[in-house]
Amino acid sequence: MVRPKKERVVGVPSSLSYFKPGGIPLRQLEETLLTVDELESLRLCDLEQLSHEEAGRRMNVSRATLGRIVREARRKVADALVHAKALRVEGGNYRITEEMRLFVCSGCGKRWEEPYGTGRPDGCPSCDSVKFHRVWKEEAEFPESE
Template sequence: MVRPKKERVVGVATSLSYFKPGGIPLRQLEETLLTVDELEALRLCDLEQLSHEEAGRRMNVSRATMGRIVREAHRKVADALVHAKALRVEGGNYRVMEEMRLFVCTDCGKRWEEPYGTGRPAGCPGCESDRFHRVWKEEAEPPEPE
């Protein structure tokens, strides 16, 4: 029995559905399918230049799995470029990460949000302290009264 694939976490939902050579109608082109998680792996490893280990952590997969995803994505993109095929981006086993990240300052208690993909903030906007940490939305909600 094959183990089910883990859901991969992607940081940016894309509205891109096709990328094709110019001057040729889409209906005349063969296409190569690139899944959304493969596109995310290319974004993290090639565009943001993260290691496979760090990119894997962000996508909730192992370093080895990230390497396999990137290798397959490179093969598909190369096939589309070399053979003048349309690249269709669709499908895969993924979920989109929250658009905003929530931080809490240890010194002053201020809570604030930062967009995903902007890197670690320089300091707390309230007191400029560098003693802050990220919390998940579920942790940030005040507890229900008993």
């Protein structure tokens, strides 16, 4: 029996449903399906330039799983660009979380965000220290002077 796929956490809901080459009506184009979680993997890895480990943590999947998701997403985007296909964005196994939790490392002072529902981080993404704490949004807006 195949293990069920783990639900991926998507931080930003996409209003994009189609992306297509200009000048050609959509009905005349072949299309490639890009799932919402694949689009999120591209956003995290290529746009925000996060490591696969950090992006996987945000999406609530392992580093290896994130690598497979982003590799497939890049293949699909390249196929659409090279062969002038429309990209249709929909589907996938995901849940949207727009709220983020803010953490601060006591060791190096790094501040970072994690989506709700992903559990406690393993360590600081900058120095791997486990000495970090959660900061509420009000505290983040008015940081203590150093």
